[in-house]
Amino acid sequence: MHCPNCNSEIPKEAKFCPNCGFNFKNKIQSAGNVIISPEINVSPVISVGGEGAQVKNINTEEQKKLPSDSPEILENIHNENLKKSAENVQRYCQRLLDAFYASDDIYFRFFTNHASLHSQTILKLLKELLFDVNLKNDYEYYLLYTAAYAHDIGMLPQKTNGEYEDYTKQEVVEKARKEHSVRSAEHIKRNGREMGILEKTHSVHLAEICKAHSSKVAINIIPERAECVIDGEKVEIGWRFLAALIRLADALDADYNRIPPEFIIKDAKLSEKTVREYLKHECVQKVTVNHKDRKIYVDLLLPDEGAMHEIKKELKRHLVKEFESVREIINANGVKIEKIEFLETVSSRV
Numbered sequence: 001m002h003c004p005n006c007n008s009e010i011p012k013e014a015k016f017c018p019n020c021g022f023n024f025k026n027k028i029q030s031a032g033n034v035i036i037s038p039e040i041n042v043s044p045v046i047s048v049g050g051e052g053a054q055v056k057n058i059n060t061e062e063q064k065k066l067p068s069d070s071p072e073i074l075e076n077i078h079n080e081n082l083k084k085s086a087e088n089v090q091r092y093c094q095r096l097l098d099a100f101y102a103s104d105d106i107y108f109r110f111f112t113n114h115a116s117l118h119s120q121t122i123l124k125l126l127k128e129l130l131f132d133v134n135l136k137n138d139y140e141y142y143l144l145y146t147a148a149y150a151h152d153i154g155m156l157p158q159k160t161n162g163e164y165e166d167y168t169k170q171e172v173v174e175k176a177r178k179e180h181s182v183r184s185a186e187h188i189k190r191n192g193r194e195m196g197i198l199e200k201t202h203s204v205h206l207a208e209i210c211k212a213h214s215s216k217v218a219i220n221i222i223p224e225r226a227e228c229v230i231d232g233e234k235v236e237i238g239w240r241f242l243a244a245l246i247r248l249a250d251a252l253d254a255d256y257n258r259i260p261p262e263f264i265i266k267d268a269k270l271s272e273k274t275v276r277e278y279l280k281h282e283c284v285q286k287v288t289v290n291h292k293d294r295k296i297y298v299d300l301l302l303p304d305e306g307a308m309h310e311i312k313k314e315l316k317r318h319l320v321k322e323f324e325s326v327r328e329i330i331n332a333n334g335v336k337i338e339k340i341e342f343l344e345t346v347s348s349r350v
Contacts, residue, residue: 072127073148076141079230081198086145088196093119093149096156118253122148125249128289133334137235139228140242143206147246150195151210154183174273181214201228205239212243213250215325219243241333244326251322252296254315255284280315283308285345294338296323299345316342 077083094116126144135141155176157165165172176183185207188195192203205226212219219240226239259281286299298319300312323340330337 073123073141073145076135077138077145079138079142081231082138082142085196085198085202086142089146090119090149092195093153097152117257118152119149121253121257122246122249125252125287125289126245129245129249129330129335129337131289131291136237137230139230139235140237142202143209143237143242144245146197146206147209147213147242148249150188150206151184151213151246151250152180153187153210154180154185156187158183178216181211181217184213185211199228205237208239209243209246213247215247215322219247219325219329238333241329244329245335248323248326248330251319252287252289254281254287254298254319256282276311276314279308279311280318283312283315289337291336294336296337296340297343298340299343302344 074083074086077086098116123145126148135144157167157176159165165176167173167176188197188207188210189203192200192206197203197206205228208222211217212222222240222243224238224240225236227234227236229235259278283301284298285301286297288297288299290297300315319340327338
């Protein structure tokens, strides 16, 4: 007997698929594969969840659309040493960031997803942005692939004098959120060898790309070009262009998949800022890169009234600002997207 959802082999009398959680009786995914949309009152005193919470299942077709590892970027790394290094960096970041969210402690509830799902979506978006653009060499693909996994490593709690940061304190959470791109760069430079990065120069290139994924860092401080030696051969990279691609792809991963599930946040005392961030993601249904129209389309879920109207305005301003900060750079390097356009939809996640 095989699961109709994931096709894995299952016991004959099973009620649930042990692989994907598919419920054969009700034909739904298990609790591990649902997205929770809590009724949230955006005010200084906030309660999350409760009897008003709505459960939204991801249907089978949508489950198939969820991003997996994007081989198009990795498979363009033909140099075996670089490819092995890229895979080592990926494993290092997954081990730490996925554990960060697997923890039954307090970390995930204060942040949107910065782990594997986020990295895989960034790789998917990079593939779409680079639809008709070929990068110069293996090393450029290497830097994009590793940055997709390493750019948020600074979200991890920092250790000082043997003690980790206390993420139960709101000021610590906000500091991490604000400074995480700089912290990521510092982590990469400090731990490059442990991460599997081959050369110090590679660590510097990767660190600066990761630092600039935040618009709090001026992207023009990164030189337009850089050089290094790979297996005795000098190669040149479009350093600023790579940083611009990571910044844009990171910003475009804006949909509901980044919200933590309700069972994680139901008892948390979330700040208004955190809740507003969750609601911004809650209203984003889909992001599409359309090279024919030279536009990026962002589908936003109705209704557009009350507090949600202001939250959507914040979201639109943010995405336009992120796009405009890199538009000239990506246009000059062959990615001819000219505008972000927002669409309103009454259809939920189809």
